[in-house]
Amino acid sequence: MAEMTPLEAAPNDLSGARILVVDDNGMSRRKLRLSVENLGHVAEMVADGHEALDALRDGSFDAVLLDILMPGLDGFGVLAEMKADDALRDVPVIVISALDDETESVVKAIELGAEDFLPKTYDPVLLKARLGASLGKKRFRDQEREYFRRIERLTEAAEILETGRFDPESLQLEDVASKRDPIGRLATVFRGMAAEIYERELRMTRAIMTLQGSFLVLAVGLVWGLTPALSRMASGLGSNPLGLAIWVNGIAAVFCLGIAAYRGKLPRLSWREIAFFFYWAVIAGILQRMTTFVATEHVEAAMLSLIVTLQGFMVFAFAALTKMEQATPRRLLGLFVGLVGVSLVLFTRFDMADRAQNLWLLFAMALPFLFAVEAIVLAGKRPEHVDIFASVGLMMGISTLLLIPWAYATGDLMPLQFRVGRLEILVVLMGIVGAASLLLAFHLIATAGAVFYSQSAYAMTIAGVVWGMLLLNEELSILAWVAFAIVIVGMYLVEPKAREDELLIHRSFDK
Amino acid sequence: MQDEVIDKQAIDRLLDMIGGDPEDLQELLDEFEQSAPDIVASMRTAADEGDLRALRINAHSLKSNATDMGAHRLSAMCASLEAACRDETVREPMAQIDAIDQELTRVRAALTALAGPNG
Numbered sequence: 001m002a003e004m005t006p007l008e009a010a011p012n013d014l015s016g017a018r019i020l021v022v023d024d025n026g027m028s029r030r031k032l033r034l035s036v037e038n039l040g041h042v043a044e045m046v047a048d049g050h051e052a053l054d055a056l057r058d059g060s061f062d063a064v065l066l067d068i069l070m071p072g073l074d075g076f077g078v079l080a081e082m083k084a085d086d087a088l089r090d091v092p093v094i095v096i097s098a099l100d101d102e103t104e105s106v107v108k109a110i111e112l113g114a115e116d117f118l119p120k121t122y123d124p125v126l127l128k129a130r131l132g133a134s135l136g137k138k139r140f141r142d143q144e145r146e147y148f149r150r151i152e153r154l155t156e157a158a159e160i161l162e163t164g165r166f167d168p169e170s171l172q173l174e175d176v177a178s179k180r181d182p183i184g185r186l187a188t189v190f191r192g193m194a195a196e197i198y199e200r201e202l203r204m205t206r207a208i209m210t211l212q213g214s215f216l217v218l219a220v221g222l223v224w225g226l227t228p229a230l231s232r233m234a235s236g237l238g239s240n241p242l243g244l245a246i247w248v249n250g251i252a253a254v255f256c257l258g259i260a261a262y263r264g265k266l267p268r269l270s271w272r273e274i275a276f277f278f279y280w281a282v283i284a285g286i287l288q289r290m291t292t293f294v295a296t297e298h299v300e301a302a303m304l305s306l307i308v309t310l311q312g313f314m315v316f317a318f319a320a321l322t323k324m325e326q327a328t329p330r331r332l333l334g335l336f337v338g339l340v341g342v343s344l345v346l347f348t349r350f351d352m353a354d355r356a357q358n359l360w361l362l363f364a365m366a367l368p369f370l371f372a373v374e375a376i377v378l379a380g381k382r383p384e385h386v387d388i389f390a391s392v393g394l395m396m397g398i399s400t401l402l403l404i405p406w407a408y409a410t411g412d413l414m415p416l417q418f419r420v421g422r423l424e425i426l427v428v429l430m431g432i433v434g435a436a437s438l439l440l441a442f443h444l445i446a447t448a449g450a451v452f453y454s455q456s457a458y459a460m461t462i463a464g465v466v467w468g469m470l471l472l473n474e475e476l477s478i479l480a481w482v483a484f485a486i487v488i489v490g491m492y493l494v495e496p497k498a499r500e501d502e503l504l505i506h507r508s509f510d511k
Numbered sequence: 512m513q514d515e516v517i518d519k520q521a522i523d524r525l526l527d528m529i530g531g532d533p534e535d536l537q538e539l540l541d542e543f544e545q546s547a548p549d550i551v552a553s554m555r556t557a558a559d560e561g562d563l564r565a566l567r568i569n570a571h572s573l574k575s576n577a578t579d580m581g582a583h584r585l586s587a588m589c590a591s592l593e594a595a596c597r598d599e600t601v602r603e604p605m606a607q608i609d610a611i612d613q614e615l616t617r618v619r620a621a622l623t624a625l626a627g628p629n630g
Contacts, residue, residue, distance in 0.1 A: 025572040027542045031529060031579060034539075038530030069571050071564075098575065120575050121521075124528050 014135050015040035017062035022052040022078065023096065024070040028120070032065055032096070039128055049073025053081055056088050063134050064093045066114070068105050079112040090141050092134035094118055150176045150183050157190065166198035206495065213448040213496040214488060216440060221459020222467075223437040229467040230430050237423040242407045243414025244427065245289060249400040251431025256393030256439070265387035273383045277394045280377065285399020286406075288370045295367055298360035305461040307364045309342050312454040314372035324380055325449050325497045334493025335451075338458040341486030344479055345465055372454065378442065379450035388446075392438045449497030458487040516614075516621040521581025540622060543576055547619070550576075551612050554592075558604040566604065567596035573611070582618040585611065 019036045021043050023029040029045050036043040044061075046052050050073050052064070064082075068075035075095060082088040092115040097106050106117045115134045118127060157171040165171075168191055177187035234244055260266050269277075295304055312335045320327030382391065407413045444453045462483050469480070526536045550573045557565035574589035588611050595601040 024568070025575055026546055027539060027576045027579065028572075030539060030542055031525070034529035034532075034535050069568055071568055098578075121524070121578055122528065124530070127528075 017041045019043050020061045020064045021045045023067040049078040083113045166194045168195040209496045214491040216444045217456045218459050220440045220456040221463045224460045225463025228464050229471045240412050242412040246403045247427045248430045248434050249396045252435035253393050253397035255435045256389045260390035267386045280395045281398035283374050291367045295364040299364045309457040311368035311371040311457050315375050315450045315454040318376045331494045334490045338487045338490030341483040342458045345483045375450040378445045452496045516617045518581030554608050563596045585614045
């Protein structure tokens, strides 16, 4: 939008208008400028028709005083060009002429769209009257045009609402609402109501998202927490951890890729994407597993579970540093509340007698670190076009292939019988559980963000305790349920990450 | 009044037109003083080159300026040249320009005399 002329800014005051004086004759130009300035206006002078058009297009003028006879583009030419230009059509032109011999010229100029004419030797009162009349008409036209423009903006805003976009910013009514006239007040009310509805929907959507996310976190925790219990059952049936992992991951890979293939979503991958899945498999399949093996031998199980829950804080720190997600005190407080809940369960199980483990505690910190790296990498770098089943299946498959040489070297390769026994059923079950937990985790990271997801470590730890009680007849403590409740309070505080896309509201008042 | 080279009432009218400030009027008189000989020179060039449009525009300018100064005879001479150019009936333009130049000299002398006693 062109800048406003003083006339547009203060329409009730006709003085201070910007007037363009066009005359090739230096003395006439100066005389007109002095007259115009004497009436309290601002005059700008140009010496020919082309300069006049350039000046008119550069800055906005309220009126033009135009000489007819000029070298180059004459007054008629200027008038014709102005009338052909939408932006200049409504700028009033007063033609300056020597009446005695130029009646024909005046007639022609008025036919071309000039507002009025003025003799070369004019009475200043006449100049004031004609200029005033022209400016008055222009002011009225400007106001009328501004009025319709604002009505149009309001109508557009209503149409935007129709598409379900209630976000006050997308309505773009600030301009219309800034004036305190009836249309401005209407726009203010209109925008206020839309904002109120938007805020309400936003709060509701966030509440639903937190609820869904919390449910998913608990589901991930419960499914993941099942793994240690199943592992212990499997080891009771004579399996070794590495051999078991190969079978479990392999079955999970076949399961996931099978579903992806069935849904016709096996992806084509670039080398960069293959590299991504390779790194993921190295972190989740090799590094995390090796660290777990070593740590479980030296660190007491309850303490290790507690250390693993530190991943929430690590993810939070990562996310804050990389600005991937909001890092608010409220979310940090939520993570602490969750930690309190988990500690409640674990401290009752500590065996503090073993002091030799102190250095190993430090080593065990690598485990939550690796989990945190995995969550952040998945949140920030996952190839979004690859189907969730294909993604998890690929990672599981690659990690299986990486584990086979390791197991071969340590003699841990574990042949299964084709005859279906308890161990075989258990292994298939573990494969499906492994796949399901990763799928849930992947979905959670994608929808709620890495920080919210990292709370699943709490749920997982507590669920591990609960499953142990249920499946292995370990002692059940009321404290475990209290801890669960506290972890859920933590989730409420952490909240899923904010949505990036605008919230659309489905209207119930459709035609 | 027709006998006078300069019509003082016209100068008063000019002063009225621009708002009554004598300094502004002096600015206009100076501008006339400087530009009028240039316009005559341009008229000669245009006449030399047979450029009727340029001759007409220059005659038109000097006519307007002369009117503002109250130099009615000068203005009338220019008007007649301008009309002849427009109707393409111009004859011996150089003689007319010489006459205009001589009248301009008288006008400038009268203006100087006018400005003299007043300051």
